[in-house]
Amino acid sequence: MKIRVGFGFDVHKLVTGRELWLGGIRLEHEMGLLGHSDADVLIHAICDALLGAANMRDIGYHFPDNSADFKNIDSKILLAKTVKLIAGKGYRVGNVDATVCAERPKLKKFIPEMQEVLARVMEVDVDDVSIKATTTEKLGFTGREEGISAYATVLIEKD
Known part of the structure; x- marks a missing residue:
């Protein structure tokens, strides 16, 4: 079995007038994230x-922010497409x-x-999706509530 590790990062600005x-879930909040898609940083x-x-x-x-095809798209669709893309090379999410x-x-x-939503989209067990939340102790753009960021590490496998 071949395994590979990947790291991802994203950040979006918080603005009024957006969900x-x-x-993959909608949260009640007075501000939302600005982006071409639904801006789901996670x-x-x-x-x-x-x-x-x-x-x-x-x-x-793969999903350019200047393409009308992805304007306001649900990021769960992008994740499902990403899982299919890596499957095209023989990989599955570990x-x-x-x-x-x-x-x-x-x-x-x-x-x-x-965790449940993301596991369903990626076709893995809930136990294979770890999500943690933290603050930046009021430091930086996140601390000033100007935006939200997310980091991800993944393991993918190929038989």
Whole structure:
């Protein structure tokens, strides 16, 4: 069995007038993330990690932010397409370990639902999707609540 590891990172600005989508679920919040798609930073970081692990460049290469095809697209669709892309090279998702950095909203109670949604999209067990949430202790753009960032590490496998 061949295994590979990938790392992904994404950040989006918080703005009024947008819905907040994280980990494939909509959260009630007075601000949302700005982006061409639904701007789900967690899913975008996971996509980048998967693509990187398979040596397939990045999310912007496959789903460009200047394409009308991806305008306001649900990022779960991008994740499903990413899983199919890596499958085209014979890989499947082994596991995901991700961290979301946000001051608000507090994410702890939403993590189990995010894990279920992401596991379903990636066709893995819930136990194979680890999501952690942290703040930056009011430091930097995240601490000032100007944006949210996410990091993801993935393991992909090929028989």
